[in-house]
Amino acid sequence: MSQFAPLKNDLILRAAKGEKVERPPIWIMRQAGRYLPEYHEVKGKRDFFECCRDAEIASAITIQPVDHYDGLIDAAIIFSDILVIPQAMGFEIDMIDGKGPVFRDPLRSPEDINKINLKPDVKTCLDWAYKAITLTRTKLNGRVPLLGFCGAPWTLLVYMTEGQGSKMFRFAKQWIYEYTKEAHILLQAITDSLIEFLAQQVVAGAQMLQVFESWGGELGPIEFEEFCLPYLKQIASRLPKRLEELDIKEKIPLTVFAKGSWYALDDLCEAGYDTVSLDWTYRPEDAVKVVNGRRITLQGNLDPGIMYGSNDTITTKVEQMIKGFGGGKQNYIINFGHGTHPFMNPDKIEHFLKECHRFGLQ
Numbered sequence: 001m002s003q004f005a006p007l008k009n010d011l012i013l014r015a016a017k018g019e020k021v022e023r024p025p026i027w028i029m030r031q032a033g034r035y036l037p038e039y040h041e042v043k044g045k046r047d048f049f050e051c052c053r054d055a056e057i058a059s060a061i062t063i064q065p066v067d068h069y070d071g072l073i074d075a076a077i078i079f080s081d082i083l084v085i086p087q088a089m090g091f092e093i094d095m096i097d098g099k100g101p102v103f104r105d106p107l108r109s110p111e112d113i114n115k116i117n118l119k120p121d122v123k124t125c126l127d128w129a130y131k132a133i134t135l136t137r138t139k140l141n142g143r144v145p146l147l148g149f150c151g152a153p154w155t156l157l158v159y160m161t162e163g164q165g166s167k168m169f170r171f172a173k174q175w176i177y178e179y180t181k182e183a184h185i186l187l188q189a190i191t192d193s194l195i196e197f198l199a200q201q202v203v204a205g206a207q208m209l210q211v212f213e214s215w216g217g218e219l220g221p222i223e224f225e226e227f228c229l230p231y232l233k234q235i236a237s238r239l240p241k242r243l244e245e246l247d248i249k250e251k252i253p254l255t256v257f258a259k260g261s262w263y264a265l266d267d268l269c270e271a272g273y274d275t276v277s278l279d280w281t282y283r284p285e286d287a288v289k290v291v292n293g294r295r296i297t298l299q300g301n302l303d304p305g306i307m308y309g310s311n312d313t314i315t316t317k318v319e320q321m322i323k324g325f326g327g328g329k330q331n332y333i334i335n336f337g338h339g340t341h342p343f344m345n346p347d348k349i350e351h352f353l354k355e356c357h358r359f360g361l362q
């Protein structure tokens with residue numbers, strides 16, 4: 001018997017498995033965050049990573065959007081960050097207001113690899129992450145499924161080498177084009193840690209998982225094939241085996257989000273994922289054509305910037321999107337094409353969610 005309450009809403013799990021559903025499920029990337037006043041109330045002056053590491057705070061923030069939009073959101077995503085794997089490998093990272101994450105000592109040459117731990121014990125050193133998941137799932141009490149996540153290997157290599165977000169990707173590109181062999185060593189080590197991290201999130205209570213390749217679009221198709229795809233495939237093929245070893249009986253749906261990598265959609269449909277998440281540069285009808293009947297659920301893909309438009313515009317765009325994905329009763333999960341912004345008006349998001357329900361039921 002599971003230690004957790006039975007699910008009252010399993011729409012997203014059914015949609016991810018390709019079952020017919022009464023309406024497309026909805027969640028939003030970065031649905032817990034700075035656009036919600038209650039986020040600031042709970043976070044106060046605390047450091048971002050301190051909040052992730054405190055199970056009470058992380059679970060409270062995770063559940064905020066589920067409460068705020070009561071009955072309108074079909075999944076919770078654990079409040080954490082993709083950068084916890086670099087932290088486990090030994091990087092010190094500061095979250096700077098208005099700037100984002102900054103690594104104190106990024107990797108600038110192959111010798112720097114010696115300064116980090118390529119084989120961290122992610123079960124032990126990220127135990128706080130699993131505690132936060134278990135507590136959140138308990139507190140959710142079956143209202144909606146809890147999603148776990150991680151950053152994809154290339155995206156994490158970018159942060160580890162650049163030390164922060166970038167426009168030119170000077171260091172990350174030097175790694176793949178000059179230190180190619182070492183870049184692959186790093187990508188492989190990250191992949192190994194990610195698989196264990198995802199598996200342990202499931203052991204702790206995560207019911208679906210997403211891999212964020214947020215910097216996918218910085219690579220062209222050929223480089224994507226060399227530096228992203230093989231590692232994304234490894235995650236999808238090795239994770240189920242690891243879960244079996246850990247005695248997890250149920251199928252855990254797995255989503256990949258490779259932002260900007262529109263050219264890779266066909267490959268991503270063959271990469272072993274149940275769900276492929278799209279940014280807003282795809283026309284939904286075109287993406288459906290690429291899928292071409294394969295057993296893949298698409299997720300996405302409204303431009304989050306539409307939240308700066310009028311309610312009428314949001315209504316029009318929601319209708320277009322859901323129609324574009326074939327009405328949404330099968331193989332579709334509604335999401336934004338990327339995360340919420342801190343400046344968004346929570347009421348606009350509520351309008352978006354309500355319209356998704358309205359058109360999704362039609």
Ligand SMILES: Cc1c2[nH]c(c1CCC(=O)O)Cc1[nH]c(c(CCC(=O)O)c1C)Cc1[nH]c(c(CCC(=O)O)c1C)Cc1[nH]c(c(C)c1CCC(=O)O)C2
Pocket residue numbers: 028029030031032033034048077078079080081082083095097098099100101149165212214339
């Ligand atoms: C690239 C990336 C990161 N983190 C993440 C990604 C992949 C998704 C994406 O492409 O956006 C993933 C992430 N980060 C966060 C979540 C939480 C769960 C959720 O979606 O609700 C998730 C899924 C919280 C967060 N992660 C961060 C915040 C803001 C922290 C704060 O100041 O309160 C939140 C709520 C910080 C963060 N963390 C990261 C950046 C670049 C930043 C700063 C960007 C910004 O300022 O918005 C790295």
